[in-house]
Amino acid sequence: MAKELRVGMIGYGFMGRAHSNAYKRLNDFFAVQHRPVLKAVCARNAEKAKAFAEIWGYERVETDWRKVVEAPDIDLVDIGSPNDTHYEIALAAAKNGKMVLCEKPLAMNVQQAEEMTKAVEAAGVPNMVWFNYRRVPAIALARQIIDEGRIGQPFHYRATYLQDWTISPDVPQGGAALWRLDASVAGSGVTGDLLAHSIDTAMWLNGPITRVVAKTQTFVKERKHAVTGKVEPVQIDDACMFLAEFANGSMGTFESTRYARGRKNFNTFELNGADGSVYFDLEEPEYLQFFEYKQLQSGKKVESHLTGWRKIHTTNSEHPYMSHYWVPGTCIGYEHTFLNALADFVMGIESGKPAQPDFRNALQTQKVCDAVLESARTGRWTETGVELEAVGKAS
Numbered sequence: 016m017a018k019e020l021r022v023g024m025i026g027y028g029f030m031g032r033a034h035s036n037a038y039k040r041l042n043d044f045f046a047v048q049h050r051p052v053l054k055a056v057c058a059r060n061a062e063k064a065k066a067f068a069e070i071w072g073y074e075r076v077e078t079d080w081r082k083v084v085e086a087p088d089i090d091l092v093d094i095g096s097p098n099d100t101h102y103e104i105a106l107a108a109a110k111n112g113k114m115v116l117c118e119k120p121l122a123m124n125v126q127q128a129e130e131m132t133k134a135v136e137a138a139g140v141p142n143m144v145w146f147n148y149r150r151v152p153a154i155a156l157a158r159q160i161i162d163e164g165r166i167g168q169p170f171h172y173r174a175t176y177l178q179d180w181t182i183s184p185d186v187p188q189g190g191a192a193l194w195r196l197d198a199s200v201a202g203s204g205v206t207g208d209l210l211a212h213s214i215d216t217a218m219w220l221n222g223p224i225t226r227v228v229a230k231t232q233t234f235v236k237e238r239k240h241a242v243t244g245k246v247e248p249v250q251i252d253d254a255c256m257f258l259a260e261f262a263n264g265s266m267g268t269f270e271s272t273r274y275a276r277g278r279k280n281f282n283t284f285e286l287n288g289a290d291g292s293v294y295f296d297l298e299e300p301e302y303l304q305f306f307e308y309k310q311l312q313s314g315k316k317v318e319s320h321l322t323g324w325r326k327i328h329t330t331n332s333e334h335p336y337m338s339h340y341w342v343p344g345t346c347i348g349y350e351h352t353f354l355n356a357l358a359d360f361v362m363g364i365e366s367g368k369p370a371q372p373d374f375r376n377a378l379q380t381q382k383v384c385d386a387v388l389e390s391a392r393t394g395r396w397t398e399t400g401v402e403l404e405a406v407g408k409a410s
């Protein structure tokens with residue numbers, strides 16, 4: 016008998032849609048005991064929220080998030096609204112004993128993220144942050160390959176996350192879909208928005224980042240605010256590059272911008288170790304590239320004339336998540352990364368082994384983001400203060 020998981024969704028933007036799709040499709044693809052019920056969607060604009068509720072099948076609309084977090088018929092509060100709202104909603108949701116799912120980045124800064132982590136832990140409520148790229152089958156396969164010891168001692172980690180949608184100085188800052196350009200709402204620019212993804216993936220694959228040195232740049236200095244119409248100084252980082260040291264002794268480079276003409280969502284990483292390397296590029300999401308220096312032949316590891324990069328099409332049923340979908344050779348898409356994340360979360364509730372990244376794990380990513388921004392301000396190497404334990408724990 017299915018157990019209802021009654022959802023209160025805060026926000027109806029890009030992420031409100033991506034998360035809602037996951038709730039709707041969960042039971043079609045995953046044999047879990049819980050059945051999501053879309054109870055309420057909340058947004059300030061009642062008309063838009065109503066239209067959203069009709070499309071996605073939410074039973075009711077609220078315009079005050081407090082009504083959702085206090086409602087007795089809600090089990091899970093999903094925070095898909097802009098970054099400056101995460102803190103207050105998460106604290107109230109935890110206080111009311113709700114499960115909390117939160118869009119990335121967890122918070123505006125480490126201080127908020129720490130309080131949010133304490134709140135969900137004190138309340139003992141299941142929690143997770145939607146770092147969806149961990150759920151790309153090819154990225155999950157990279158983790159498996161690393162765990163199997165096939166990369167050997169890691170030396171280099173290289174990540175890029177490039178987009179191009181803010182190049183025009185005519186793009187306004189603030190308002191509706193443009194809040195990502197408004198530092199008072201987003202907290203930061205590409206560091207919290209894009210590098211948070213790269214950092215989450217990097218620490219999941221290669222362990223804690225201990226020190227960073229960073230440089231940020233703001234190319235367009237002033238933009239019109241979409242709501243007030245005033246031309247105001249731009250406070251976000253348009254681009255950010257940083258060097259990193261990992262606890263395992265390897266070193267990393269991270270590059271992110273929204274000014275890379277032609278790059279729409281170019282999210283890549285490469286890890287080079289003594290015995291092998293992995294490379295991933297989100298523009299070819301179903302492929303993982305793997306280089307194995309020595310291969311097993313007659314029980315011995317040898318380098319041969321056939322040694323080279325392999326481009327693995329991660330669509331077989333033995334690849335992560337793929338047994339839930341179609342036949343080998345057929346792909347899944349961006350939306351399935353959210354579905355896979357939700358499935359992991361629900362299976363975590365059912366098995367008692369919580370899915371990652373929970374708030375404490377995402378707090379570590381927030382620490383790296385804050386250290387990056389601090390380093391960009393001072394020009395100095397900066398300790399991240401990442402709790403090694405919290406990154407190292409189960410996936």
Ligand code: SOE
Nearest residue numbers: 029119178195208209212280
């Ligand atoms: C920014 O353009 C953005 O929408 C991010 O906010 C998402 O987290 C990322 O996955 C896609 O790009």
